[in-house]
Amino acid sequence: MAQDQLGLFDTAPSRTEIRIAFAIGGLIGLILLVVMPFQNIHVGAIPGLIPALDAGMLVCDLITAAILYAQATVYRSRALVVLASGYVLAGLLLIPWALTFPGAFSPNGLLGAKINTTGWIAAFWRLSVPIAIFLYAWLKRADEASRPGLERFPTNILAGVLTSIALAIFVTLLATLGHDLLPPFFTDKSHVIRSTLVTLNLVVIGWTTAAAVMLVRQEKSVLDLWLLVSLAAWLAQSLLNMLLHSRFSLGAYVFLGLVLVSNLSVMLALITESNRLYARLAVSTAARRREREARLMSMDAVTAAISHEVGQPLTAVSLNAAAGLNWLTQPRPDVKKAIAALRAVGDAGSRTFDIIRSIRATFAKEPGRATEFCLNDLVLETTSLFEREMAASKISLKLSLADGLPPIKADRVQIQRVLVNLLNNAVESLRALPDRSHSLAISSAVANGRDVLIEVNDNGTGIADHDMEHIFDPFFTTKATGTGLGLPLCRTIAEEHGGQLWASSGNPEGATFHLKLPRSGASEGMDEADVLLTSLEGSLKLFRQSKPDGLTEAITELQHIVDEVRHSMRRPKS
Structure with missing residues (x-):
């Protein structure tokens, strides 16, 4: 798998997906044009329809939120947490909306509903998703603009869920107990007040347009594409809702159908893309396993x-x-x-x-071929290869790279192999301690005026005292699946470049590996x-x-x- 194709959050949409999205958007526009001339035809209450639609929309919102929270856990993205929390809020508001809807569960609605209760709950519900998408796009842009390599901390998903629950409870209490504090919305159970309805829909259209503009102006992912489709449905239902005169008209039922289409489009896209990416990941993992088995066979x-070639001179x-x-x-x-x-x-x-x-x-x-390069640049390049792996393992990375570090002359590929091995060992050591906060620190400095020193420190399992003197011995390993060849080869590479590689106990825990290489021009003759x-x-x-x-x-x-x-x-x- 390509490194930039690992999730819905950063996977660019394919041409087929873009065409499907445009087709759905065109279909929504066509439905709007067909229904608008007949939207105020009175249909009357349809028993059981509101609870059924409400249940469908609630399930869609909660499934969508669950997938987004899972993505947020991997990427530690504030934007995804806010977006998922917006869908949780929308789903929770559907519950009091259906309970208070006249004729759904009782003639006048439950929860002490009054004439305007259902309308105002629906108003806040319709605002929740566009505002959440707008905040998602804004926070995503802010995250992408932040400097790479800084410490990244886990997102607080629990806080997002609790905030959504608190807002849903507040809106419900405001629309029921605080009914008289809100402007009138309906004249009776069926007919709306036009001025209030138009004003509210203009606000919803404004937030929907702003969210769409924010998404269009940034580099789009698969998730962004389907959020745009959802906003298209949201905009269509707002235009339709603005011209309604009655709660039980044809346009009102089409309005609810468009909301369901909006929710379904995002949910189905997320499920489909998650399954596709999982399949690609499974194929990639199987290929890597076969490659590893082939290497072990060799x-x-x-x-x-x-044994044959080295045995004679060693004898x-x-x-x-x-x-x-x-x-x-x-x-x-x-x-x-x-x-x-x-x-x-x-x-x-x-x-x-x-x-x-x-x-x-x-x-x-x-x-290999020796070239002159800066170790700081190689460290940044190598840590970027582990960025998603460290994010998935909730590892906080801290870089302390010295300014003006002199260049070295070495085989860049071989030195990167050393850094990859050290970082991989550190990540595996941290994974072995799931109940501890994980931190990894990499620093660079000039040593003795002629050498460049790189230190990789982690707070993982560390190295036992009786193992410290053997970790660079060939075939010595403390890992169940290790071959015991990584560190010896790394030390060989370092010594062939005139440098050194050694380990020490971490401070206060874990382990620290030290890589010292001569600066450019200092290693000639070694x-x-x-x-x-x-x-x-x-x-x-x-x-x-x-x-x-x-x-x-x-x-x-x-x-x-x-x-x-x-x-x-x-x-x-x-």
Whole structure:
């Protein structure tokens, strides 16, 4: 699936969907033109029709609100919460509207209804959806204009539901107990007051037009398209309602039918698109699972190649190291033979690096190429790949990227693989703690004047003390489905670029991974030999600290070799 085709909220409508929407809009306009000349024909009360229509519209509104709330949970969108709450309010107002409607459940209506009660409940009900769509479009534009990468917090769906319930109760009480505070709407059970009716419909048309303009002026999604269809039906029923003279006329029943069409269009579109996107997601997941299984099947081939090719030089390393140790631990150490054995260890180590590089090239998709780029830009690009995944897991992301960070020269694809692996591990660690607030922090800084440091910190499960020294060992993993190769490969990539990758316990919880890479121009001359010499220098340091008897001459000779190699590596090439 394309990254920008993951939900109704951000999926652009197809040409077929646009054509269907225009066809429905045209059909609504045609119905309006046909009915308007006959709208005031008196039909009379139809027993059971109002409760049936009310039940249909209520179900549509609540299903629509449920789907929108589900989308809001994923995207943490205030706009979707407001829109869903508007549909909840509209659905709840249908209940007192039907109960107080004359002749629906009792001759004069229930809830202590008076002559104007039903009309004013219907007025607020008809205003709720256009206002909610207008606020949705306005908040959506505000969300899209906000800076990416800032902390995003979960939306409060419960507050939206409670607000809708409170407004529905207020409107019901106002239209019943506060009946005398509102202007008169009807002269009797059937006939309306024209001035009040026209004024109210002009207000509804104004909000409907404003909401439609807001939707048209922004980049439209599937949801926006069907909201426009709903507004078209809302506008048609308002124009029809404005010219009515009686509650039980043909136009009044067509008006209710258009409201039902408006609700059905949004609900059916949401259900259809949700099922379609779910099917695409299922196909994509199955394809990824097959790809993963294929990669795991190729692990045997990779392991066999490594075992066969690397086994010989590693055996030589082990034998020569044992020989060197043997020459040095004799009663009369033979320094020259020990030095020869240690040099053989270095040669075997170099051959090992060459073999590993050739094996990686064999299994690589394409050869890498070093380019100069800023790590901050790569961090922003990589975090954008995880934006929806972090939103779905309710993970708050905080970026603290240093200004003026010097560029590095490296294989951009390989460094991004390291960042992807670290972010993926952090997300999985946070998912394992569903009852905790999730936070992920990424920072960048300049270290030692010549290196660029990236730190990825999370407040997830963390790393146990007894696992900390093994997490970079090949095939060591703490995850049930892990292969134990991600972090070792990441460290290999970092070291091949002259950098380092290490981990530490988080503060106060979780874990922190540190990636240090040399700035552009600072890593030239750094290769595997430099890494081996660094390790050898560390061994010499340990020898000096222990001060073994009879090895002073050997230590001096080894240090001299290291200094000579270092000097030759830094000497300008002719």
